[in-house]
Amino acid sequence: MNRRDFLKVSAGLGAMATLQMVGISCSRKGPEGPFSLPGLPYAEDALEPCISAKTISFHYGKHHQGYVDKLNRHISGTPFAKMPLLEIIRETAGKAEHAAVFNNAAQVYNHTFYWNSMTPKGGGKPQGAIAERIDASFGSYDAFAEAFTDAAASRFGSGWAWLVLDGDALTIVGTSNADTPAASGRTPLLTIDVWEHAYYLDYQNRRKAYIEAYLESLVNWDFAEANLA
């Protein structure tokens, strides 16, 4: 599925359906369970020089694949094996006895969302409907960028920063480890992974430089806008 078709399919369906479409349409069914690694929406070197092919190779091919494999192992022979990904996330969120299933399911979801939140030659100020929503909720693009950067840079340890639709307003949410706003009914529009594995090979300890590169050169505003629908 090319990007235009992906956006066409995703418009009007919202983020949940979007990810299901990505999973169904762009991945091969793995031999070991119901979930498989969704296709990367661009080549591994397509985000260079902001994110290297080496980072994507490990992050997508090892980390994301690892979450898929562990999820399949944990749900094998359980009722979760017959549920869609988002239903597993919502059924297991906040339940200590299901922490391993939640963590791996949420990380599968979060990483798929993250790859689609970026695009080669992306970034910068958005145009159109998403720009109007950002101005309405934050006052200006610059105020949004400052708040998003702060949420991503100040996350202690591993986690994520998100732009979400919460009711009628866009807000910024930070989550720890595998936690995801998708577990609580908010609609994710964009995310950035701030686990060290996302940036350490390219930026070492300079997390803020990675966040700036994401905003200036990578953000997929078409994806964010499609998720508004």
Ligand code: MN
């Ligand atoms: Mn990651």
